[in-house]
Amino acid sequence: MKLKGINKVSKRLADGQRVTYYYAWKGGPRLPGKPGSAEFVAAYNEAIAQKARPKSDTxxxxxxxxxxxxxxxxxxxxxxxxxxxxxxxxxxxxxxxxxxxxxxxxxxxxxxxxxxxxxxxxxxxxxxxxxxxxxxxx
Structure with a gap:
């Protein structure tokens, strides 16, 4: 499944290990798990729902x-x-x-x-x- 707007960032940790983090969009919340997993898709959908919901005090x-x-x-x-x-x-x-x-x-x-x-x-x-x-x- 292709999710729109996923931002992929690779980092080198202090011990030299290379890790990849995924975010819902640039500057958005970090998504747990690997792309395609149920946990990842659920977190993505939650992040998008939060982004779309306007604040009630504005x-x-x-x-x-x-x-x-x-x-x-x-x-x-x-x-x-x-x-x-x-x-x-x-x-x-x-x-x-x-x-x-x-x-x-x-x-x-x-x-x-x-x-x-x-x-x-x-x-x-x-x-x-x-x-x-x-x-x-x-």
Missing amino acids: IQALLNKYQETPKWKGLAARTQKDYIGHIRKIEAEFGDFPIATLSDRRARAAFLEWRDKMAVKSRRQADYVFATFASILA
């Missing part, structure tokens, strides 16, 4: 929850499509932003600075994205 979690609400389902298909584009921009910039820091005054300054950066290209589009973000946070 803005990414709020964005995901918003898309499951009745308010979202009540939007027209065209509006949902437009919002998805806005949400992707928000995710790229603030997806890992901790929810706990939203009450900090500097958070608002960071959001406004981001809007101003987008406004250089299109002020109207920046306002739409920012309004969508404000609506989700509300």
Whole structure:
């Protein structure tokens, strides 16, 4: 079975012995056992599941929850499509932003600075994205 993204690293130990370690991805967790073993595949699947699961204390979690609400389902298909584009921009910039820091005054300054950066290209589009973000946070 071919597993995607496995990072293979060979090391020489202090006693001169050569060992090979396998990681789920570059910088990812080390996988026990040999490739193809049941232990190895189970550890790989667990690592991938952990990577895919967003943290519940970030803005990414709020964005995901918003898309499951009745308010979202009540939007027209065209509006949902437009919002998805806005949400992707928000995710790229603030997806890992901790929810706990939203009450900090500097958070608002960071959001406004981001809007101003987008406004250089299109002020109207920046306002739409920012309004969508404000609506989700509300």
